[in-house]
Amino acid sequence: MANSYLQLNNLTKRFGDQFAIDDLTLGVERGTVLALLGPSGSGKTTTLRLLAGFEMPDNGEIVVDGTDVTSMSPAQRRFGMVFQHYALFPHLTVGKNVAFGLSDQTASQKQQRVVEVLAMVDLTGFADREVTELSGGQQQRVAVARALAPEPRVLLLDEPLSNLDPGLRERTRRELRLALEQTHVTTVFVTHEQEEAFALGDLVAVIHQGALEQVGTARELYERPVTRFVAGFVGRASVLSGTVVSLDRVRVSGEVEWPGECPDGLESGAPVSVVVRPEAFHFTNGDGVGGTVVERRYTGASAFFLVDANGETLEIEAPVTAAEVGDRVRVTATDTRVFPERL
Amino acid sequence: MTRTRSSGWLLALVLTWVVLYPIAIIALGSVRGDVGWTTHYLLAFVRDSHEWGALWNSIWISFASVAVSGAIGIPLAFVFERLEFPGRRILGALVALPAVLPPLVGVIAFLFLYGEGGFVGRVVAALLGTQQAPWRLQGWGAILLVHAYSMYVYFYLFARAGLAKVDSSMIEAAHALGHGARSTLVRVTLPLLRPQIGAAALLTFMTALGSFSAPYIFGGGFRVMTTQIVTSKVNLDVQMSVVETMALAAVAFIGLILFRRSQGTRSVAAVGKGTPPTARSIVQPAARWSAAAVGWTFALVLLLPHATLIVVSLVPVGTWTTQLVPPEYTLGNYQALAAEPERMRPLVNSIWMAGVATFGALAIALWAGRLVVQKRVSLRKSIETLTTLPWAVPGTVLAIALATTFSVKAPWVGRWVLVGTVLILPLAYMVRNIPIVSGSVLAGFRQLDQSLDEAAASLGANRWRTLWRVTIPLLRPAILAGGALAFATALGDFVTSIVLYTFDTRPISIEILSALREFDIGIAAAYGVVLMLISAVAMAVGTRR
Numbered sequence: 001m002a003n004s005y006l007q008l009n010n011l012t013k014r015f016g017d018q019f020a021i022d023d024l025t026l027g028v029e030r031g032t033v034l035a036l037l038g039p040s041g042s043g044k045t046t047t048l049r050l051l052a053g054f055e056m057p058d059n060g061e062i063v064v065d066g067t068d069v070t071s072m073s074p075a076q077r078r079f080g081m082v083f084q085h086y087a088l089f090p091h092l093t094v095g096k097n098v099a100f101g102l103s104d105q106t107a108s109q110k111q112q113r114v115v116e117v118l119a120m121v122d123l124t125g126f127a128d129r130e131v132t133e134l135s136g137g138q139q140q141r142v143a144v145a146r147a148l149a150p151e152p153r154v155l156l157l158d159e160p161l162s163n164l165d166p167g168l169r170e171r172t173r174r175e176l177r178l179a180l181e182q183t184h185v186t187t188v189f190v191t192h193e194q195e196e197a198f199a200l201g202d203l204v205a206v207i208h209q210g211a212l213e214q215v216g217t218a219r220e221l222y223e224r225p226v227t228r229f230v231a232g233f234v235g236r237a238s239v240l241s242g243t244v245v246s247l248d249r250v251r252v253s254g255e256v257e258w259p260g261e262c263p264d265g266l267e268s269g270a271p272v273s274v275v276v277r278p279e280a281f282h283f284t285n286g287d288g289v290g291g292t293v294v295e296r297r298y299t300g301a302s303a304f305f306l307v308d309a310n311g312e313t314l315e316i317e318a319p320v321t322a323a324e325v326g327d328r329v330r331v332t333a334t335d336t337r338v339f340p341e342r343l
Numbered sequence: 344m345t346r347t348r349s350s351g352w353l354l355a356l357v358l359t360w361v362v363l364y365p366i367a368i369i370a371l372g373s374v375r376g377d378v379g380w381t382t383h384y385l386l387a388f389v390r391d392s393h394e395w396g397a398l399w400n401s402i403w404i405s406f407a408s409v410a411v412s413g414a415i416g417i418p419l420a421f422v423f424e425r426l427e428f429p430g431r432r433i434l435g436a437l438v439a440l441p442a443v444l445p446p447l448v449g450v451i452a453f454l455f456l457y458g459e460g461g462f463v464g465r466v467v468a469a470l471l472g473t474q475q476a477p478w479r480l481q482g483w484g485a486i487l488l489v490h491a492y493s494m495y496v497y498f499y500l501f502a503r504a505g506l507a508k509v510d511s512s513m514i515e516a517a518h519a520l521g522h523g524a525r526s527t528l529v530r531v532t533l534p535l536l537r538p539q540i541g542a543a544a545l546l547t548f549m550t551a552l553g554s555f556s557a558p559y560i561f562g563g564g565f566r567v568m569t570t571q572i573v574t575s576k577v578n579l580d581v582q583m584s585v586v587e588t589m590a591l592a593a594v595a596f597i598g599l600i601l602f603r604r605s606q607g608t609r610s611v612a613a614v615g616k617g618t619p620p621t622a623r624s625i626v627q628p629a630a631r632w633s634a635a636a637v638g639w640t641f642a643l644v645l646l647l648p649h650a651t652l653i654v655v656s657l658v659p660v661g662t663w664t665t666q667l668v669p670p671e672y673t674l675g676n677y678q679a680l681a682a683e684p685e686r687m688r689p690l691v692n693s694i695w696m697a698g699v700a701t702f703g704a705l706a707i708a709l710w711a712g713r714l715v716v717q718k719r720v721s722l723r724k725s726i727e728t729l730t731t732l733p734w735a736v737p738g739t740v741l742a743i744a745l746a747t748t749f750s751v752k753a754p755w756v757g758r759w760v761l762v763g764t765v766l767i768l769p770l771a772y773m774v775r776n777i778p779i780v781s782g783s784v785l786a787g788f789r790q791l792d793q794s795l796d797e798a799a800a801s802l803g804a805n806r807w808r809t810l811w812r813v814t815i816p817l818l819r820p821a822i823l824a825g826g827a828l829a830f831a832t833a834l835g836d837f838v839t840s841i842v843l844y845t846f847d848t849r850p851i852s853i854e855i856l857s858a859l860r861e862f863d864i865g866i867a868a869a870y871g872v873v874l875m876l877i878s879a880v881a882m883a884v885g886t887r888r
Contacts, residue, residue, distance in 0.1 A: 054515050074518035081519040087512035091534040100530075101520030150521065
């Protein structure tokens, strides 16, 4: 990993005595789009700002194409940045905004490049418009065009779609994906929405409490989460506490046993967290965890049921007619993920 | 609905009568003689090189005041908004202090401090072993010094407010696009501040153009239009004073248009939503402490005039002659102010006249706010323009216009003899206060949630109850802020007072002037201190949140 195109090595950043980023190491191959996914306050935006050079790390280094850029100013790094609120210059036209990063080029070169990138984001002919006249989606595309114009080595995007109406988001996401594919630019973007991370990112890095939890494709994260946090954060899941029975069985709720591959080194009886996807739960008449249905949410063919089982809440996907609110039910699981309890 | 409409017409009529009408009358007066239309007076003005000289002086000293004030105020705004250093908060507030000195008081404080017989003058003379200070506080240099001292505050406050709103990601975006600190400043930060800097430049230009105290006291042979007008008026050359007034009004109008244009037509309000304020950069220890040292030195220089005034006010009459510092300090001057009815009178006059003027202006502003913002009457644009207009009219111009209009009895054209009565000064103060109060109150109205009014109505409150229980309490910060500023301005007014006062209604500023003429500098300073304190208290009340 140590020789990726963009390499973050042991990056640490403290604000006061609070760790924002704690020893983060991560590599991004040339031309890859990497999503930094995490809940708010996880340190993903700090990571992006460290990459851009707006913050200085307390420790660690950032290497691009073999060059250490850690001590370089933002202006020297040649990274493009798209801000959450776009940060378009309101005193300049669309064209002048896009040309702002092209200061070392001649007027005709600038003009040509402006036309080129505006075409790339589908805003041909917008160069003389005022940015204040544009809609939110258009402003977002101008911000992308402005960042791409100087052919940055790395493109950084901070919550690129969060400022758009839900209806506009999907379309803009497709357009953004297209623009990134055209330019093959190495991209890092920050988001707290997994749908966005999965749709835009070739790879997703899940960040939690300033540390990297897991890097992988969407499918890897969903199917083979390596930490309890990833298992709970990516996709829907219920978490129960349990104990180890054997290498491939766990016990929950006192006496019920479910299949579950236990991590190495855990002895029988060790406390674990058992993470179960809604589709892996089933209502049963046989052995199972007892509880009461407290909520039923329709989603078309099936429904999500919330079952209160002695204080633990289970989310179950089942046919709409499987149960009613208030029913006493028993629940079993066919597939689980088991993680050692963090003490 | 007809009631609202007639209310709109009535307010427009009242404003026209006190604002536009007097100016129209002097405009006509400049081309009318005893026997009909004439260009005689205009030609007399045009042919007189003294008049041209004074007009030119007014113009260039105003531009110079803008340049010097901007050169001090804008960098200062950056220092206090962008750097963190010990004492930043308290210094940041101190730096705005010249604003609480009424113009005439500031001028006499400078006189006592930097004048030939002032503290600095005496110290320098003693150091050089000479009888007198090697300078005279006179001419354009002295005027520019006083203007810079009192007017850089506009640039400082406006630019600081602008900087606090600049989205930090704009600056970061410029850096990410390869621009260094200087390029970012020139190409991003300053253009973003253009509306604020333009507004400060306009305010400074207008204030400098209408400035009277500094040229009157320090001008010497250097004449400007405002002093020229008052001289003509005092010499009873009424026609000439009217033509001069029109010339000054014309320059003010051109200046207004010019500077308005310089503010730019583009909306530079931030695009997108939510703009976090800029994080303040922490500099290295050496830089931190030198910034602090510079800041404290600067604050000390700014506070010297205030301190001087207080010290001089404690000096008994006739005791300070050739000594370096006054030999004796007592409270005698303040006792004289309190004990002698004739000395107390100007204080009482100023307070009641400023109070009445402020309440009058507030009533008009509330009336205008209700009609313009809430009722959106068809005349709303005209009404709002009329409320801001007096601001673009130099005080001397307004005074001459009111003096001309209200010295004739012709009730059928809305003219009564008010000059020489107790009404004329409160009226003049009120007209000058209308823009100050309306600006604040109209902005307050615009922030009000319209549905609160409707909620009150749906709960059965009538118009007056809604106004009293809902609107006015919500507008309280705007009313207090505008009212306090207006009260302080009227209290310290010199420029309209000198044209319109009578002996019985003489305000503090006129009394300060006569005390100066009788060399009662201690009394003059004591008046100045009292004026400063009342203004400061008013401003403190007005800006309390």
